[in-house]
Amino acid sequence: MPDVGLREWIAAGRAIASGHLLRYDPGANLTSRFEKELGQTVGASHVLAVNSGSSALVAALAAAGIGPGDEVLVPAYTWMATAAAPVQVGAVPVLVDINETLTIDPEDIRAKITPYTRAIIPVHMVNAPCDMDAIMSIAKEHGLIVIEDSCQAVGVPYKDRHCGAIGDLGTFSFNKMKNMNIGEGGAVLTNDERYFIRARSYHDLGSLVRQHGDRLNEPEFVGMNFKVTEIDGAMLRVQLRKVVPMLRRMQKRRAVLADILSQSDEFTVTPHNDPGSAVSLSILAPTREKAIELTGRRGVHNRLRDSSKHLYTNWEPILQKRTFHPKMNPWAWAKREINYTPDMCARTLDILDRTCIVTLGLRYPTPLMALIARKLARAG
Numbered sequence: 001m002p003d004v005g006l007r008e009w010i011a012a013g014r015a016i017a018s019g020h021l022l023r024y025d026p027g028a029n030l031t032s033r034f035e036k037e038l039g040q041t042v043g044a045s046h047v048l049a050v051n052s053g054s055s056a057l058v059a060a061l062a063a064a065g066i067g068p069g070d071e072v073l074v075p076a077y078t079w080m081a082t083a084a085a086p087v088q089v090g091a092v093p094v095l096v097d098i099n100e101t102l103t104i105d106p107e108d109i110r111a112k113i114t115p116y117t118r119a120i121i122p123v124h125m126v127n128a129p130c131d132m133d134a135i136m137s138i139a140k141e142h143g144l145i146v147i148e149d150s151c152q153a154v155g156v157p158y159k160d161r162h163c164g165a166i167g168d169l170g171t172f173s174f175n176k177m178k179n180m181n182i183g184e185g186g187a188v189l190t191n192d193e194r195y196f197i198r199a200r201s202y203h204d205l206g207s208l209v210r211q212h213g214d215r216l217n218e219p220e221f222v223g224m225n226f227k228v229t230e231i232d233g234a235m236l237r238v239q240l241r242k243v244v245p246m247l248r249r250m251q252k253r254r255a256v257l258a259d260i261l262s263q264s265d266e267f268t269v270t271p272h273n274d275p276g277s278a279v280s281l282s283i284l285a286p287t288r289e290k291a292i293e294l295t296g297r298r299g300v301h302n303r304l305r306d307s308s309k310h311l312y313t314n315w316e317p318i319l320q321k322r323t324f325h326p327k328m329n330p331w332a333w334a335k336r337e338i339n340y341t342p343d344m345c346a347r348t349l350d351i352l353d354r355t356c357i358v359t360l361g362l363r364y365p366t367p368l369m370a371l372i373a374r375k376l377a378r379a380g
């Protein structure tokens with residue numbers, strides 16, 4: 001993640017000094033300028049800034065009209081927000097295994113589709129893009145809506161496009177852990193004007209008093225307030241200028257290290273859905289024991305199973321189908337019985353058991369990281 005520093009401080013200070021804190025204040029334009037710039041960077045015709053990635057997912061589902069009785073396919077390896085968002089709109093998440101790329105397995109998507117499936121939320125985890133070609137073609141075949149959870153892959157390329165701007169809708173997070181960081185924040189992306197208008201309505205309970213002047217006559221509906229302030233918009237414009245160069249450096253470093261690590265006969269480099277532009281780097285060991293041993297070596301950041309908060313077995317409220325009110329229970333409205341068990345996605349558990357993230361070490365010179373990688377690849 002890029003640092004937050006002097007430039008953000010100055011931009012935020014200017015936003016405060018302007019006297020316009022609300023994005024829809026007459027005279028305010030920082031948030032709308034950010035949205036335009038982000039859309040140009042990633043190739044989305046409509047961008048809506050919201051207060052978090054979780055909010056972005058809920059607004060995207062509401063925009064797409066997903067609700068009670070609907071099943072939404074989500075991967076078993078993601079931040080719980082991906083599975084919680086369908087519940088917020090009255091739908092239920094159905095868990096899908098990942099494959100070795102660490103992203104949702106297209107074959108298991110096919111296996112989990114029922115007559116009640118309405119949408120897929122592929123998640124680009126740890127900057128690794130999903131197999132979007134396969135996912136979009138399955139979605140087309142079955143008439144499903146694709147909402148990319150690109151919260152962890154802001155700015156990441158996939159073939160000649162960008163994660164988040166490929167599906168019907170996409171979502172970004174700008175929280176402290178992500179590629180663009182303003183503490184908390186998010187965005188909804190789409191190329192569909194109607195989805196955009198509906199997402200904007202949902203994110204701004206006050207939409208009905210604004211003069212948006214849309215071409216489509218989409219009536220306002222009851223929503224929430226997920227708006228950002230102009231301070232957020234100002235800081236996001238600064239962060240946006242940092243993310244592209246950062247990813248370019250990651251891409252170069254990743255290419256050097258992946259090349260070295262691929263020579264190991266103890267482990268393989270995690271397969272990638274677009275190796276030519278990859279920025280993420282992890283390795284896959286043949287056994288769990290080997291992966292645990294590798295975590296003790298220099299250059300290995302951690303084993304994914306150990307950062308287990310992103311694993312479905314830890315999503316207790318989902319596994320228990322627990323909502324804030326017993327009658328507000330989407331599982332009771334589902335068209336069939338949906339149950340979750342700790343071993344239901346055994347393949348995901350096995351892959352995460354054997355996968356270790358490799359440190360790119362951007363703050364260190366390439367020769368040093370290459371040396372560490374050579375040792376890692378040869379040791380054993």
Ligand SMILES: *Cc1c(COP(=O)(O)O)cnc(C)c1O
Nearest residue numbers: 052053054079081151152173175
């Ligand atoms: C961070 C994250 C979210 C949610 O973002 P917040 O801004 O924290 O609400 C959703 N999905 C994934 C995969 C994430 O990593």
